[in-house]
Structures are given as C-alpha cells and as structure tokens.
Amino acid sequence: DTGVSQNPRHKITKRGQNVTxxxxxxSEHNRLYWxxxxxxxxxxxxxxxxxxxxxxxxxxxxxxxxxxxPKGSFSTLEIQRxxxxxxxxYLCASSAGDRADEKLFFGSGTQLSVL
Amino acid sequence: EDQVTQSPEALRLQExxxxxxxxxxxxSGLRGLFWYRQDPGKGPEFLFTLYSAGEEKEKERxxxxxxxxxxxxxxxxxxPEDSATYLCAVQAWGNKLVFGAGTxxxxxx
Numbered sequence: 001d002t003g004v005s006q007n008p009r010h011k012i013t014k015r016g017q018n019v020t021x022x023x024x025x026x027s028e029h030n031r032l033y034w035x036x037x038x039x040x041x042x043x044x045x046x047x048x049x050x051x052x053x054x055x056x057x058x059x060x061x062x063x064x065x066x067x068x069x070p071k072g073s074f075s076t077l078e079i080q081r082x083x084x085x086x087x088x089x090y091l092c093a094s095s096a097g098d099r100a101d102e103k104l105f106f107g108s109g110t111q112l113s114v115l
Numbered sequence: 116e117d118q119v120t121q122s123p124e125a126l127r128l129q130e131x132x133x134x135x136x137x138x139x140x141x142x143s144g145l146r147g148l149f150w151y152r153q154d155p156g157k158g159p160e161f162l163f164t165l166y167s168a169g170e171e172k173e174k175e176r177x178x179x180x181x182x183x184x185x186x187x188x189x190x191x192x193x194x195p196e197d198s199a200t201y202l203c204a205v206q207a208w209g210n211k212l213v214f215g216a217g218t219x220x221x222x223x224x
Binding site: 033040041042043044048056058093104105106107109 | 119146147151156157158161202204206210213214217
C-alpha cells in the first residue's frame, strides 16, 4: 500500500493554457474523488467516480473542467483555458467498499498556480 | 444547504495545556461526521468517524465527541507534534464530504 499518488506536485501555467493532473489511487480502491482547496479553506468537492463511472459532479464545476477514470484505475483532471481563479491545491482521494461514509485516503495534492 | 463551521480559527497552546476544538454543523440527514488532520503541503489524514449523537472515539491524546448540532475534538496534554490544521467534515446523502475551514493548532514546547 503506497498511498494515493498525485502528479505533478506543482504546476505553474499561464492564463488560458490547458493543464492535466493525474491521480493514482490505492490499489483496488473503487471510489475516487477530486477536491479543490484554497488557502485558509477546507477542501471543496469537485467530482466522484465509482470504478470508471463518474457518478457525481459539483454544480460549481464549470464546463472547463473534465475528469476521467478509464478502466477504473488512475484518474485525470483537465482544466481548459485556465483562469487565475483556478489557482488552488487539487486533491485526489480514494476509498474502498460500497458505503459513501467510508474514510477517505488523500494524496498530497497538485498545487496549481495560474499567472 | 449543508454547512460546517469550525472554531476557533487558530489556537496556540503550551505543551501539556489541554483544550477543545469545536465543529458546528447543519445537515439534512447526517450519515457521518469526520475529523481529519492536515499538515502543511500534505493532504488530509483521517482521524475519526462519528455516526450518531453520544458517540465518542479516542486515539492517543485526541478524543472526538458528537451531539446533534456539534462535535468537539478534545486534545489532552498536547505535544508539539500535534501542531496541524484539524478539519471537520460531514457526510449527508450523496457521495461528497462538506468540510469546514479548519482550526490551525500550534503547540509550543
């Protein structure tokens, strides 16, 4: 069990560019989540996958954001036409089992800075 | 709308000085209340889940309690290594956690 892995750890981009982040969950965890955290705030839910199916998306998630989890393994989060307001820590988490109230295991996040 | 409010925003303690952190919540149908610890530059790390009012859980110097409106995280005789941000979150219906803004704890030796 190597934990949840996220890459890259840091990303600096210019406004208007596209960025993609990767998350490798704990092996055999069927539930995968993306959260966003800004300084001084708690994590904010973005989207949830059960295996390869994206079952829930935040209403706050604009159409510039897209996430995938092909084959129910790793996941990617893409942000198109980045804006300065997208600057944040993007956290991935995974959990096992059938219950939504299982504890989450978080990765160390990808820190995005949009200049 | 589900909401979580944590207080205080920041807390400074001397080593050995016990205290409590508060988490007030409003949620339609609580399925679980979670406490996480977050160190700088890292993701949150799970501490406890509480499911019903009156429930208590302990781990080392930490004890979490739950009522119908709030949860407390009691820290007994804290050490400098307990310094971190402590996050409270609620799980209602659906698959998302709603987090509070956290309490930043600093323990000085």
